[in-house]
Amino acid sequence: MDIRYSANQRDVKRYTTEELRDEFLITGLYKANEVVAVYSHVDRMVTLGCMPTTEKVSIDKGIDCWKNFGTHYFLERREIGIFNIGGEGTITADGQTFKMGYKDCLYITKGTKEVYFESTDAEKPAKFYMVSAPAHTSYTTTFIPIEKAAKRPCGEAETSNKRTINQFIHPDVLKTCQLSMGMTVLEPGSVWNTMPSHTHERRMEIYMYFEVPGDNVVFHMMGEPTETRHIIMKNEEAVISPSWSIHSGAGTSNYTFIWAMGGENMEFDDMDTMKPNEMK
Numbered sequence: 001m002d003i004r005y006s007a008n009q010r011d012v013k014r015y016t017t018e019e020l021r022d023e024f025l026i027t028g029l030y031k032a033n034e035v036v037a038v039y040s041h042v043d044r045m046v047t048l049g050c051m052p053t054t055e056k057v058s059i060d061k062g063i064d065c066w067k068n069f070g071t072h073y074f075l076e077r078r079e080i081g082i083f084n085i086g087g088e089g090t091i092t093a094d095g096q097t098f099k100m101g102y103k104d105c106l107y108i109t110k111g112t113k114e115v116y117f118e119s120t121d122a123e124k125p126a127k128f129y130m131v132s133a134p135a136h137t138s139y140t141t142t143f144i145p146i147e148k149a150a151k152r153p154c155g156e157a158e159t160s161n162k163r164t165i166n167q168f169i170h171p172d173v174l175k176t177c178q179l180s181m182g183m184t185v186l187e188p189g190s191v192w193n194t195m196p197s198h199t200h201e202r203r204m205e206i207y208m209y210f211e212v213p214g215d216n217v218v219f220h221m222m223g224e225p226t227e228t229r230h231i232i233m234k235n236e237e238a239v240i241s242p243s244w245s246i247h248s249g250a251g252t253s254n255y256t257f258i259w260a261m262g263g264e265n266m267e268f269d270d271m272d273t274m275k276p277n278e279m280k
């Protein structure tokens with residue numbers, strides 16, 4: 001498993017493009033019938049991708065749970081949020097089966113021993129995007145279609161940031177230990193997410209950009225507000241944002257992204273925002 005040890009804001013100021021990408025960018029999430037996992041020591045969050053084609057794939061395929069987590073199975077002391085960003089598929093969690101259409105979300109609670117992924121059609125495989133956080137207790141495994149998500153329209157066409165924040169795994173929708181996840185959809189002509197930018201010292205965040213058409217890219221902004229850097233991101237790539245970093249982006253087209261947060265603070269609006277002209 002790819003392990004990322006956390007980097008601090010002082011050293012990051014001197015990182016080259018390559019060092020910045022090696023530390024924070026997550027690429028290659030979808031390899032047929034594999035589980036691709038990146039363990040970050042920032043809040044011990046694990047980002048995973050699974051694209052089952054011809055096989056029924058177990059969540060711990062290729063992962064040595066005892067060596068990496070010191071647990072007997074993946075969700076022994078973890079919770080996980082899963083979105084399907086590909087063709088139709090199914091997830092089986094301790095015998096319960098969930099049909100997962102495009103953009104459907106599933107929260108699976110701590111203590112779930114067996115989790116399997118399958119695609120309905122190997123030619124149009126499901127692509128599961130997942131983020132897992134350490135958990136101290138069990139709640140309820142819950143299927144959340146986009147209609148059940150709490151919707152927050154924000155931004156304006158005039159400032160190229162008109163978008164809808166869909167809160168799926170969120171205290172208003174269901175209980176979790178520390179994980180919250182959602183999906184932000186930008187309108188055509190809007191390219192900026194999370195502008196005005198913010199940080200939240202009390203929790204970290206991971207963004208995964210998708211629906212980035214063709215050769216387009218997203219310039220993902222990170223760093224301390226007065227020491228910003230950017231990472232150019234392609235479709236279906238994710239990026240780790242430590243608590244000290246802004247996480248904001250501008251695409252060469254509109255796009256969609258999934259955000260995931262972990263930390264003790266679950267108050268969505270508890271952010272330190274800044275005016276765009278206060279940043280450097």
Ligand SMILES: O=C[C@H](O)[C@@H](O)CC(=O)C(=O)O
Pocket residue numbers: 163165182184193194195205247259268271
């Ligand atoms: O802490 C909250 C997260 O950064 C995102 O929900 C922000 C976002 O989706 C947006 O403004 O476009």
Ligand SMILES: [Zn+2]
Pocket residue numbers: 198199200205247
């Ligand atoms: Zn944020």
